[in-house]
Amino acid sequence: MSASIIDGKQLGAEIEEGLKSSVSKMTASSRAPHLVVVIVGKDPASFVYVRNKEKACKRIGIRSTRYDLPEDSNHDDLISLVRKLNDDPEVDGILIQSPLPSDFDEIGITEMIRPDKDVDGFHPVNLGRIVTGRTDGMLPCTPSGIMKMLEWTGESLKGKKALVIGRSRIVGMPAALLLAQRGIDATVTISHSKSEDLESLCRSSDILIAAVGKPDMVRKEWVKEGAIVIDVGINRVEVGGRIRLVGDVEEGASEYAKWITPVPGGVGPMTISMLMMNTVRAAEARMY
Numbered sequence: 001m002s003a004s005i006i007d008g009k010q011l012g013a014e015i016e017e018g019l020k021s022s023v024s025k026m027t028a029s030s031r032a033p034h035l036v037v038v039i040v041g042k043d044p045a046s047f048v049y050v051r052n053k054e055k056a057c058k059r060i061g062i063r064s065t066r067y068d069l070p071e072d073s074n075h076d077d078l079i080s081l082v083r084k085l086n087d088d089p090e091v092d093g094i095l096i097q098s099p100l101p102s103d104f105d106e107i108g109i110t111e112m113i114r115p116d117k118d119v120d121g122f123h124p125v126n127l128g129r130i131v132t133g134r135t136d137g138m139l140p141c142t143p144s145g146i147m148k149m150l151e152w153t154g155e156s157l158k159g160k161k162a163l164v165i166g167r168s169r170i171v172g173m174p175a176a177l178l179l180a181q182r183g184i185d186a187t188v189t190i191s192h193s194k195s196e197d198l199e200s201l202c203r204s205s206d207i208l209i210a211a212v213g214k215p216d217m218v219r220k221e222w223v224k225e226g227a228i229v230i231d232v233g234i235n236r237v238e239v240g241g242r243i244r245l246v247g248d249v250e251e252g253a254s255e256y257a258k259w260i261t262p263v264p265g266g267v268g269p270m271t272i273s274m275l276m277m278n279t280v281r282a283a284e285a286r287m288y
C-alpha cells in the first residue's frame with residue numbers, strides 16, 4: 001500500500017479561496033480585517049514565518065502591520081504595545097511571534113492579549129473553551145489545521161484510537177482535546193518524553209499525530225497498516241551538505257499508512273490558513 005497524500009498546500013489554498021469572499025464583503029461594507037504581528041529581536045526563523053504570514057494576508061486581502069521591537073527592548077515595552085493594540089478598534093488580530101527573547105514571560109504576554117483578538121488561540125480563555133466543548137472561537141492554528149486535514153480525508157474518526165505524541169500547550173494538548181470532542185469521538189492517548197513503549201502505542205493507533213521535533217523518531221514500521229499519519233514536526237537536517245526539512249516520522253511510512261502529510265507542504269501551510277481564518281472570524285465578530 002502507498003498512502004494518499006494530504007496536501008496541506010492545496011487544502012490551505014482552498015480555505016484561503018473561501019475566505020476571500022468574506023474579506024471582500026467586509027472591505028466593501030466597512031474595512032479590511034487587520035492583523036498585527038509583533039517580532040521581538042532578530043531570530044531569523046521568525047522573520048521567515050512572519051513573511052509567510054504577511055504573504056498570506058496579501059493573497060486574501062487582509063491588512064497586515066508588523067512591529068519590530070529591538071532585541072534590547074524590555075518586557076514593559078511589549079506590554080505597552082499589547083495594551084495599545086488591545087484598545088485599538090482598527091486592530092482585529094494580535095500575534096506575538098514566538099520565540100520571545102529568553103528573559104520575556106511568553107505565557108504572561110499571551111494572557112495580556114484580549115481573547116477576542118488572540119488569533120493564535122493560545123490565551124487560556126480560548127484554550128479553556130475547547131475543554132467546555134466550544135470550538136466556534138479562536139482555535140489554536142496548528143491543532144485546528146490538523147483537524148481540517150483529518151476532516152478532508154473523509155474518514156470517520158468515531159471510536160478510532162488516536163495517539164498524539166507531544167503534549168505542548170500549542171500543539172499536542174489542544175490537538176488531543178479537539179480529537180476527543182463530542183462529534184469527533186476519537187479515543188485519545190497522549191504520549192510524551194516519559195511515556196513507555198512508544199512503539200506499541202504507535203502500532204495500535206489508527207490516527208497518529210507526531211508533534212515532537214525529533215527527526216525519524218517514529219519508525220516507519222511502527223505505523224499501523226491503514227493508519228492516518230499527521231506529521232507536525234519541522235526539523236532541519238543536513239543531507240549531503242544541504243539543509244533539508246523533515247518531519248518526526250521516518251520516510252517510507254507511506255508504505256504502511258493510508259493517509260499521510262508531507263513535510264514540508266503539510267501541516268505548515270494549514271497553520272497559516274487557520275491563522276487567516278481566525279483573523280477573519282475576529283474581524284467579523286467585531287464588525288457584525
Ligand code: NDP
Nearest residue numbers: 142166167168171192193211212213232233234267268271
Ligand atoms: P515542544 O518542544 O513544546 O513539545 C514537544 C513535545 O514532545 C513535548 O511534550 C515532549 O514531552 C515530547 N517529547 C519529547 N521527546 C519525546 C519522546 N521521546 N517521546 C514522546 N514524546 C516526546 O514542541 P512543539 O509542540 O512546539 O512542536 C513540536 C514540533 O512541531 C516541532 O518540530 C515544531 O517545529 C513543530 N511545529 C510545527 C508547526 C507547523 O506549523 N507545522 C507549528 C508548531 C510546531 P515532554 O512534555 O515530556 O517534554
